[in-house]
Amino acid sequence: xxxxxxxxxxxxxxxxxxxxxxxxxxxxxxxxxxxxxxxxxxxxxxxxxxxxxxxxxxxxxxxxxxxxxxxxxxxxxxxxxxxxxxx
Numbered sequence: 001x002x003x004x005x006x007x008x009x010x011x012x013x014x015x016x017x018x019x020x021x022x023x024x025x026x027x028x029x030x031x032x033x034x035x036x037x038x039x040x041x042x043x044x045x046x047x048x049x050x051x052x053x054x055x056x057x058x059x060x061x062x063x064x065x066x067x068x069x070x071x072x073x074x075x076x077x078x079x080x081x082x083x084x085x086x087x
Contacts, residue, residue, distance in 0.1 A: 001024055001027050002034075003020060004037045005017070005037065005038045005040060005044075007040070007041070007043075009041060009043065009044050009045060010047065011045055011047040011048075013048070014047050017052075018051050021036070021051070024036075025055065025064060030063035031064075032064055032065070033064065033065045033066075034059060034065070034067070035067045036055070036069065038068065038070055039071060040071075042073075056068075
């Protein structure tokens with residue numbers, strides 16, 4: 001089973017992410033593999049990253065191997081317009 005993530009995934013879209021990943025995990029048989037393909041992400045916010053990290057524990061408990069493909073740009077948590085600013 002492959003779950004493709006695209007666009008921006010942040011706190012606003014986290015409920016949709018969690019629901020989709022939960023459904024994908026349920027569809028994988030024990031000893032199967034779930035691939036979370038983040039190569040199409042433009043932004044992965046910290047809340048969304050936390051939910052993906054929690055998915056790893058849920059997958060282990062379900063007997064499912066989890067493989068995460070990282071975003072292509074290497075820094076998905078930062079938006080280009082705020083990457084150089086500080087508070």
